[in-house]
Amino acid sequence: MRAVVITKHGEPSVLKVVELEQPRPKRGEILVKVTATSVNRADLMQRMGLYPDPFPGAHEIPGLEFSGTVAELGEGAKKWKVGDSVMGIVSGGAYAEFVTIPDAQAMRIPRDVPLADAAAIPEVFITAWDALVLQAGLKAGQTALVHAGASGVGTAAIQICRAIGAKVLVTCSAGKGDACLALGAEMAIDYRAQDFVAVCRQATNGTGIDAVLDVIGGEYLNRNVAVLAQKGTIVQVGLMGGGSTSFNIGAMMPKRARLIGTVLRPRPPEEKIAVSQAFATEVLPRFDAGVLKPVIDKRFALDQIVQAHQHMEANANIGKIVVTVAS
Secondary structure, eight states: OEEEEESSSSSGGGEEEEEOOOOOOOTTEEEEEEEEEEEOHHHHHHHTTSSOOSSOSSOOOOOSEEEEEEEEEOTTOOSOOTTOEEEEEOSSOOSBSEEEEETTTOEEOOTTOOTTGGGGSHHHHHHHHIIIIIISOOOTTOEEEESSTTSHHHHHHHHHHHHHTOEEEEEEOGGGHHHHHHHTOSEEEETTTSOHHHHHHHHTTTSOEEEEEESOOTTHHHHHHHHEEEEEEEEEOOOTTOSOOOOOGGGTGGGTOEEEEOOSTTSOHHHHHHHHHHHHHHTHHHHHTTSSOOOEEEEEEGGGHHHHHHHHHTTOOSSEEEEEOOO
């Protein structure tokens, strides 16, 4: 099979398409012929040597999500049949023509979503829903602040907030604000020109934000605490701005606030299966109804994986960068 491997850690040019042996499904797994995958920030970090390979071996294949068709069933796999269309999150290996996944972890493709487009759903929508709804407890009538609102996670989070009846403010660059507003954001804050703390306070009449979804980290942490409402929650899902900062923990205490750090990739299989099944039950029907949709910025072929990584590194995308694998 053709697959993208990281030949050494460094710039996008270290990514190469090579021929590798096709994987075989183990007991309880299915083999999926991949139609498409997507680029995520974790892929860039892994390429640069900042995210350990979860499957150390002869070849390092990135890729955290996929859409495709079931090609083979492992022993004991009964949920799917050969030819079924599925999508899902994996810990790595999705930049390839074939990938294996526990059959209970794979999810159906939503009605009316093209198979190739479905590759833009699993990682960012599960991340945003898990962070805001399951962990922060965001509810209808409350207000969220989402940083990097035009990113894959950001565009998913905006739609999820709108779907559950919560208000959402986002930070983004000036040229991406209209796209965020079109998805349902109440306000798009230009992080270069505006102080999001002051804007959030004014927008909530001083009450504050109930849930902050942050992919930035660094110096944003203290400012996130400053915007929180009483008993508000910050969920940290990324560290684009750095993982170290001076933090005034005393500012959290009077607010009885919570700070939660979370990621999907290192979770054990049983947790990935649980969150995938819950997502399939509670969220996929909203795709069927047209309430939620994947937001795709640009498509690249597998042979263009270097350009796909360069596009993400340039912060040029609004939504997901999809990589077409099947010819």
